[in-house]
Amino acid sequence: MKINAAVTHGQGQDFVLEEVELADPKANEVLVKIIATGVCHTDAVARDAAIAPLPAVLGHEGAGIVEKVGENVTDLEPGDHVVLSFAHCGHCHNCLTGHPTACETFNELNFGGINDDHTHRLSQNGKELSTFFGQSSFGTFAISHERNVVKVDKEVDLALLGPLGCGIQTGAGTVLNKLQPTFGTSIAIFGTGAVGLSAIMAAKIVGCKNIIAIDVHDNRLELAKELGATHTLNGTKVDVVNEIKAITNGGTEFSIDTTGVPPVVRQSLHALRPLGIAAIVGVTPEMSIDVHNDLMAEGKTMMGVIEGDAVAKIFIPQLVDYYKRGLFPFDKLVKFYDFDQINEAFAASKSGEVIKPILKIQ
Template identity: 45%
Template sequence: MQITAALSRVAGQDLTLETLALGPLRDDEVLVRVVATGICHTDIGMRDSPSRIPRPMVLGHEGAGVVVSTGKAVNRIQAGDHVVMSFDTCGTCHSCVSGKVAYCSHLGAYNFAGQRLDGSTALSVGQEAVHSHFFGQSSFATHAVCHERNAVVVDADLPLELLGPLGCGFQTGAGAVLNSLGVSAGQTLAVLGTGAVGLAAVMAARIAGATTLVAVDTNNARLELATELGATHVINGAREEVFTRLRAIVPQGVNFALDTTGNLDLIRQATQNLAPLGVCGLINTARGADLSANILSLVLGGHSVRGIHQGDSDPQRFIPELISLYRQGRFPFDRLLSFYELADINVALSDMHEGRSIKPVIRMPT
């Protein structure tokens, strides 16, 4: 079949809208008509990287849509189902079978290789192969091929144009608080960076009952929104020294710090401003940079620094939980969304990169 997709052909350049051929499904695959897809900073990072992904490739990994058809080995999903697509996994490694799917041993092959395990791709234009299966979906397109493992069935009464970002950004921020760090009532948390992931963490911390919740950013509008979503204190890093102010708020240090910025100086200072047995969680990869920490301080304080991937989430369980919280009015993630048409995807990418949009969502043409 013929589909329309946004291709990354040259690192650092705008995506190009092209008509592609989508080949037949494999037995374990699911064809989804994409209704909308969120944009994540990972999409921007991969667009700009000269080496992390093969090209040409269709990016996009926060897709939501309606199942068109399934391969004959698919049992849990059927045509007509509404689904949110998340990251893909092998389903058979130790991490997967023990319920820690965010740490699948084969995440690279299933999410960044741009092809099936046998080397084939689902897409082409003329005689040129186009790399597919980015995060098991490549959802910057009118149709996407995913697997039963990474498609989460959702209630059909919910607007699909809202739900795609639950598949990555929002589950990462909320999961970091509720799953990874296990923030509980009465504890203190500092969230460094109030983009989509950071604000999802703020909302989750309010749900968890954190009594002191400090949001840190340099954008006043986002800090105001953080207050509305549950932050008890905000710090504008462009106007005051962050950790002097943090210590004034929480003299003993915070139980948890969660970094979404990848700023190494912020991370280093966060580890030095933890309460005894405090934990600093890292979400932003900081482009693989090395981090130094004072070991004496870590040992005497019982401090931990934890890497967090996808909020330690099992999407099949956690996405429905987030939807339930949204229905209750406790996780109003829709307040973070801005909508764009597929033809304006490069505008949306620019708006996110420049901070004009917290979470852009691309609507597909009907």
Template identity: 50%
Template sequence: MRTQAAVSHGPDTAFTIEDVEISDPRPDEILVRLTATGICHTDLATKAALPTGVPAVFGHEGAGVVESAGADVSGVKPGDRVVLSYNSCGICARCATGRRSYCERFEALNAAGRRPDGSATLTGRDGDEWSSFFGQSSFARHAIATRENVVVPEDADLLTAAPMGCGFQTGAGSVVNVLRPGPDSSLVVFGTGGVGMAAIMAAAALGVGTVVAVGLSPQRLTLAAEVGATHTLDGAVEDVVGRIRDLTSGGATHAFDTTGVPSVVRDAALALAPLGSLALVALGTAEVSVDIRDLIGHGKTIRGTIEGDANPRDLIPRLLDWHTPGTRASPCSSSR
């Protein structure tokens, strides 16, 4: 079937809208007509990493309507409104215990640019295109997905739902599933992009007592306060750690870094109270330096997370429910 996609031909080229051929869905696949798609830093980072001359279709925050489903697909039918997220096998030991974002086949299913058998879902003017990104490649009018990476929410506004497939899921999931702060906790979020904002909104939904947003943009700090931050802090001020300790009565119980900047990660760890926890999601510099004496001496924990440890079928409906005006998570209704 002919469709259109935003195709990249190299790290320094613009996306171009091109006619492409999308394969028919196989028995275990689903064809989705995209209504909306988010754009994530991971799309741009992967675009920058592929060599010039490789035609590629990115996009991994798609939402749309099912046009057809293979004979082996259950629970999804033509006409269903769906949200697309990362792919997983659903049967390995990690998937079986609910840890789908750590699927043993995560790389092959999400970042190989092909189906697991090596075939392409999209063919362009120069032949097969690098596709199946996160099991979808949603920078297109149509995408091939599987039952494992399709969520069927009830009555969802697809424009709102699309970015919940990755960015919002990662930020909110890191708070809900990894850090798990309570009403008496204090959470510091470093970075006020989409992922950081989602973390702030999730903390507000959970009723966390103190939520500090640290960023460099005055406009985004203002927005952070609108969606749930109880305090905001310019990350460029001197003694960020000291300021955070003042705001959190000696140190934060939880911290979340979305920047990947080594100095910020170090500050985030130093700003924790004894027994505090720091979660990391950003793929910045490969190595960072932390004060190991501070970690050991105060029982602090640092851990990484993929997709906020979220199972999309569980978290995305929860986020959409929180987004509904009038719920406890009413700050989410102010998101932009």
């Protein structure tokens, strides 16, 4: 079938809305009419650093309505409202033990440009286009394996839900699934974009005593306070580590870095009390740390967390339920754009003007 899609033809090039061909879904696949899709930093990295083969149709926070299902699909049917999340194999050790975000073929399935069966569904003028994150949601329709298609509540505005598939899931899941802070503990969250603010809302849900938000933009820190931060620190104005230790009488039990900025990553370690745990979720370049003083000497742990260590089919409906109950107001992060404003939406995301742009596809 012919669809309209935002095509990335080359590294660093603007998105171009063009007609492309989308093949029918194969066995265990689902054709989804995309209603809206989030704009994520990972899409910008894929465009600018070519971490996936180009040309491609990017987009990986899609939300839509099931149009058609392939053979063997049993738990989804036309008309279902769904969110598309990350691809995973479903049969490796990590997938089978409840950690599909650490799937042994995660990089191949999400960044390799191919579908689950190592073929393509997208083409243009007879040339294959790469798929991204097992979905390519920057189009009017997308095909995804049923494993990463999550049925959601029809009572909630579907256009809002796409970012639950990646960025918001990452922040909230890092708190709720991986760190699992207990009531009364303290957490420092470095960076208050969509991921960091989602972590703040999750920390409020579990009852953290001190939820400390760190950023360099006062307007974002104001929103962090509204969403649950008990303290806010502007990293350009104060000594962040000293302030955190003063607030918590020695340091936090937990920290999350969403920035990927090496000096900030070090702050996330230094702000911990002994036996504290730092979760790194930002894309971080090569950097050095003092293993003895920063980690081992105080029994600290530094871990990487992918997609919030979530099982999307379980976790995304839980987040939707929290939202319906007024406990997870992630709608305060978003601004909607029409599909043909995609380059404007990416510019707003890069500048920090908008925390989470969402493209309304149709």
